[in-house]
Amino acid sequence: MKKRRSFLKKGALALTVPAIFGAGNANAQLCRAQGNRGSLTEPDSPPVRSYYEPVFLPNKLLPVDPANLVPPADPNRHQRFGDFQPQKYYEQHITEGFWNYHTDLSNIPSNPGGGTGSVAWMFSGSDQGPTTPGPTLVAKYGEPVFVRRYNDLPTAENVLMPVGYPAITTHLHNAHTASESDGYPMDFAMSGQFWDHHYGMLLARNDPRETLSSLWYHDHMIDFTATNVYAGLSGMAIFYDEYDTGDENDGQGLALPGNSQFGSDGNGNPNGYDISLILHDVRFDPNGTPTYNVFDTDGHLGDLITVNRTVEPFMNVERRRYRFRIYDGGPSRFYEIALSDGKSFHILTNDGNMLQNPVEATSVILGPANRQDVIIDFSSYSAGDTVEFVNLMEQVNGQGPTGRRLEGPDRMKVMQFRIKELAGTDNSMPMNEGVHLRDLPGINLSEVVKEREFVFDHDMGLWTVNGKFMDPTIVSADPKQGTAEIWNFKNAGTSWAHPCHVHFEEFQVIEWNGRKPTGVLNSRKDVATLGPNDHAKVFYRFDDFVGRFIIHCHNNVHEDNAMMLRWDITPG
Amino acid sequence: MKNRRKFIAALATTVPFLATAATNTKKKQEVFKSCPSNVTGPMSDRFGQVIVTDQDKKKSWFYEELIHDKLVLVSFTSIRGEKHYPIIDNLVKVQDMLEDRLGKDVTMLTITTNPTKDSPEDLKKLADSKGAKWQFITGEPDDIRNLLLAFGIKGSISGLSWVGNEKTGRWMTKASRQHPLFIAEAVARLSTGKDHKPFLVDLRSV
Numbered sequence: 001m002k003k004r005r006s007f008l009k010k011g012a013l014a015l016t017v018p019a020i021f022g023a024g025n026a027n028a029q030l031c032r033a034q035g036n037r038g039s040l041t042e043p044d045s046p047p048v049r050s051y052y053e054p055v056f057l058p059n060k061l062l063p064v065d066p067a068n069l070v071p072p073a074d075p076n077r078h079q080r081f082g083d084f085q086p087q088k089y090y091e092q093h094i095t096e097g098f099w100n101y102h103t104d105l106s107n108i109p110s111n112p113g114g115g116t117g118s119v120a121w122m123f124s125g126s127d128q129g130p131t132t133p134g135p136t137l138v139a140k141y142g143e144p145v146f147v148r149r150y151n152d153l154p155t156a157e158n159v160l161m162p163v164g165y166p167a168i169t170t171h172l173h174n175a176h177t178a179s180e181s182d183g184y185p186m187d188f189a190m191s192g193q194f195w196d197h198h199y200g201m202l203l204a205r206n207d208p209r210e211t212l213s214s215l216w217y218h219d220h221m222i223d224f225t226a227t228n229v230y231a232g233l234s235g236m237a238i239f240y241d242e243y244d245t246g247d248e249n250d251g252q253g254l255a256l257p258g259n260s261q262f263g264s265d266g267n268g269n270p271n272g273y274d275i276s277l278i279l280h281d282v283r284f285d286p287n288g289t290p291t292y293n294v295f296d297t298d299g300h301l302g303d304l305i306t307v308n309r310t311v312e313p314f315m316n317v318e319r320r321r322y323r324f325r326i327y328d329g330g331p332s333r334f335y336e337i338a339l340s341d342g343k344s345f346h347i348l349t350n351d352g353n354m355l356q357n358p359v360e361a362t363s364v365i366l367g368p369a370n371r372q373d374v375i376i377d378f379s380s381y382s383a384g385d386t387v388e389f390v391n392l393m394e395q396v397n398g399q400g401p402t403g404r405r406l407e408g409p410d411r412m413k414v415m416q417f418r419i420k421e422l423a424g425t426d427n428s429m430p431m432n433e434g435v436h437l438r439d440l441p442g443i444n445l446s447e448v449v450k451e452r453e454f455v456f457d458h459d460m461g462l463w464t465v466n467g468k469f470m471d472p473t474i475v476s477a478d479p480k481q482g483t484a485e486i487w488n489f490k491n492a493g494t495s496w497a498h499p500c501h502v503h504f505e506e507f508q509v510i511e512w513n514g515r516k517p518t519g520v521l522n523s524r525k526d527v528a529t530l531g532p533n534d535h536a537k538v539f540y541r542f543d544d545f546v547g548r549f550i551i552h553c554h555n556n557v558h559e560d561n562a563m564m565l566r567w568d569i570t571p572g
Numbered sequence: 573m574k575n576r577r578k579f580i581a582a583l584a585t586t587v588p589f590l591a592t593a594a595t596n597t598k599k600k601q602e603v604f605k606s607c608p609s610n611v612t613g614p615m616s617d618r619f620g621q622v623i624v625t626d627q628d629k630k631k632s633w634f635y636e637e638l639i640h641d642k643l644v645l646v647s648f649t650s651i652r653g654e655k656h657y658p659i660i661d662n663l664v665k666v667q668d669m670l671e672d673r674l675g676k677d678v679t680m681l682t683i684t685t686n687p688t689k690d691s692p693e694d695l696k697k698l699a700d701s702k703g704a705k706w707q708f709i710t711g712e713p714d715d716i717r718n719l720l721l722a723f724g725i726k727g728s729i730s731g732l733s734w735v736g737n738e739k740t741g742r743w744m745t746k747a748s749r750q751h752p753l754f755i756a757e758a759v760a761r762l763s764t765g766k767d768h769k770p771f772l773v774d775l776r777s778v
Contacts, residue, residue: 186775223745562745
C-alpha cells in the first residue's frame with residue numbers, strides 16, 4: 001500500500017502542478033484543510049510488523065442460569081416462545097475498552113489505551129472478558145437459545161470511540177428469527193438498557209435442507225451500522241446439527257474438521273480444527289485509534305486487514321485438514337482470498353450454507369457479509385513451512401472493487417499459516433468434488449404468487465433502493481406468510497457494487513444476468529453481491545413468523561446512507 | 573502497476589475541474605494554506621478556515637462560529653437546484669418541529685451549491701419566500717467549494733443533509749426530503765443533555 005500511495009502522491013503532483021500553476025499565477029493554491037481527505041488521500045496507518053501477532057480466536061459464549069436473569073425472559077415479547085422454549089440462556093454486555101489489534105499499535109506512547117490496546121467496543125460472555133469479535137455463539141438445531149444483550153457503553157458525551165453511536169441492536173445474520181429478535185434497526189437499546197433475543201433454532205419450513213452453518217452477529221443500529229460494527233461490534237455464530245456436528249470423531253454425518261473447545265492458547269495455536277476468521281479492514285490514526293471518514297458516503301476502506309481484529313496475524317496449523325469459516329465483516333471491502341502459493345482448496349458453503357458438493361478452487365470471492373467455509377489440507381506442506389492468505393481484489397474506494405486483480409508484491413497481506421507436525425490423527429473426511437454435502441430445497445415456480453424488483457442506485461447524494469431513501473414507516477414489500485415469490489435485485493450502477501442483503505429467509509438464485517447458477521452460486525444465499533449492472537433473479541419462500549424485516553446494501557456505509565427498505569411478512 | 577497507471581490517468585481527468593475552480597477566483601492565495609482554526613473540535617481539521625456570508629450579509633468564520641460545539645443540520649441547494657429538486661419546504665417543517673431550539677442550541681444551515689451565481693440577496697429572497705428562518709450560506713466560490721468537498725457534496729443538486737453534534741463528534745446523513753419527523757428525530761437523538769431524546773416516535777417492537 002505504501003508503494004501505491006507514494007506513487008499516487010507523485011502522480012498527483014506531476015499532474016496537478018501544471019494545471020493549477022499553468023495560468024501564470026505562481027501563488028495559486030487550493031486551500032484544503034488537513035483533515036479534509038478522500039479515499040485516495042487518507043494517511044496510512046502507523047507501521048506494524050506483519051505476521052507478528054498471534055491470531056485471536058474467540059472462545060465459546062458460556063450459558064448462564066436463567067434463574068439469574070432479572071427481570072426474567074418475558075414470553076409475551078416473542079413470537080412462538082412456547083413452541084421453541086429456550087434450552088440455553090446467555091447474557092452479553094457491550095462495553096467500551098481497549099483491544100490489542102497489534103502490539104505495535106498498542107505500544108504507541110500516545111495510544112489512549114496506555115499500552116493495553118486501541119479503543120474498541122466489545123462483547124462479553126466468555127471467560128476471555130470483553131472481546132472483539134465477541135464470543136462465538138455455538139448452537140445446535142433443536143436447542144432454542146435466549147440471549148440478553150446489555151448496552152453498557154458510555155453515553156455519546158463520554159465515549160472514547162471517535163465514530164459510531166452508543167445505541168445497539170444486534171442482528172444474528174441471517175438466522176431464521178422472528179422480527180423482534182432480529183436486530184431490526186429501530187429496535188435499539190440505549191446506554192443502560194438491554195434487548196432480549198430469542199433464537200428458535202428451527203429449520204425454515206422444518207426442512208433439513210434449510211440448515212444454516214456459519215452465521216455472525218453484528219450491530220444494526222439505524223444510521224450507525226457501519227461505524228458501530230467498525231468500532232468492534234461483531235462476532236461469530238455456528239449452528240451445528242446431527243449431520244454437521246463439529247466433531248470429526250463421533251462417527252456421525254460429514255466428519256468435517258471439528259472443534260469442541262474453540263479459542264486458542266493465546267500463542268497462535270488453535271484449540272480445534274474448525275476455525276472462524278472474520279475480516280475487517282481498519283485504518284488507524286497516529287495514536288493507534290481506529291479512524292474512519294464519516295463524510296465519505298461511498299464507503300470506508302482500511303489499509304490494514306485484520307483477522308478476528310488482529311492485524312495481519314499468524315496462526316500455527318498442523319499438517320492436516322482444517323475447516324475455515326471466512327467472513328467478510330465489512331464495512332466496504334471486497335476480497336478475493338487465496339493461498340500465496342496458489343494451492344487449491346475446497347469450498348463447502350456459500351453465505352454459510354452447505355453446497356450440494358464441494359467446489360475446488362484457488363480463491364474465494366467475498367463481498368461484505370458474504371461467508372464461505374473452506375477445507376484446506378496442509379498435509380502436503382512440511383513442518384516449518386509457511387503459507388499466507390493474501391487478498392487479490394483491487395479496490396481503491398468504498399464503492400466497490402475495480403475488477404482488477406492484485407499481483408505479486410501488490411497482493412494485500414491477510415494472515416500467515418505456520419505449519420507444524422500433526423499432533424494426533426486427522427479423522428476428518430477427505431474432501432473432493434464428489435462428496436455429497438446437502439441437497440438444495442427445490443425451486444417450484446408454480447408456487448410463486450408475486451414477482452418484485454429492487455433496484456440499487458445512487459440519487460441526490462445518497463444511496464437508494466427503488467429510488468427511495470430508508471423510511472421505517474414505509475412497507476415496501478408485503479409478502480404473505482406461506483407463499484413463494486420471485487425477487488429481482490438489480491444494480492443500476494456502472495462502477496459500484498452492492499452486496500444486497502435480505503433478512504430472515506435464504507434465497508436461491510434462479511438466474512444471474514440471465515444465466516443459470518453454477519458452482520458456488522448454485523446455493524442458498526442471503527447476500528447477493530451485485531457487481532455493476534448485475535441482475536439477480538431469486539426465489540424466496542416466506543414462512544414461520546410474521547413481522548417487519550429489511551432489505552439493504554451490506555456495504556454498511558451505503559446502508560447508513562439510506563440504502564435500506566423495510567418489508568413485512570403479513571399473515572397468510 | 574499497469575492497471576494503477578490507468579487509474580491514475582483516469583484521475584487526471586478531474587484536474588481541469590479543480591484548476592477551473594482555482595483560477596476562476598481572482599483572490600491571491602498562499603502557496604501553502606494551512607487553514608488553521610482558532611478552536612478545535614472532533615472535525616475541526618476537516619473544515620478550512622473560511623469566512624462565509626449569509627442571506628443578511630452577516631459574515632462568519634464557518635467552523636468557529638457556525639459548527640464548533642453546536643448541533644447542526646446542514647443542507648445544500650441552490651436557487652436553480654431548488655427549482656428542480658426542492659428541499660426547503662420540507663426543511664421548513666423540520667424548523668417548525670425544532671421550535672425554540674433553532675438558533676439557540678441547534679443551528680440550521682443551507683449552503684449554496686452554486687456560489688458563483690447565488691448572491692446573499694438571491695438567497696434571502698428564497699429563504700423569505702419559504703418562511704425559512706435559518707442561515708443560507710454563500711461566499712467566495714473557492715471557499716464554498718471547499719466546504720462542499722468537506723461535506724462530500726457533489727453536483728449542483730443534493731438531497732442530502734448532515735446532522736452533526738460537534739460536541740460529541742457524531743455525524744449522520746438524512747435525506748433532505750425524508751419525512752421531517754425523522755430529520756427532527758435525528759437532531760433529537762444526537763442532542764446531548766436535556767434535549768436528548770432517543771426517538772420522537774417509539775418504533776421499537778413491544
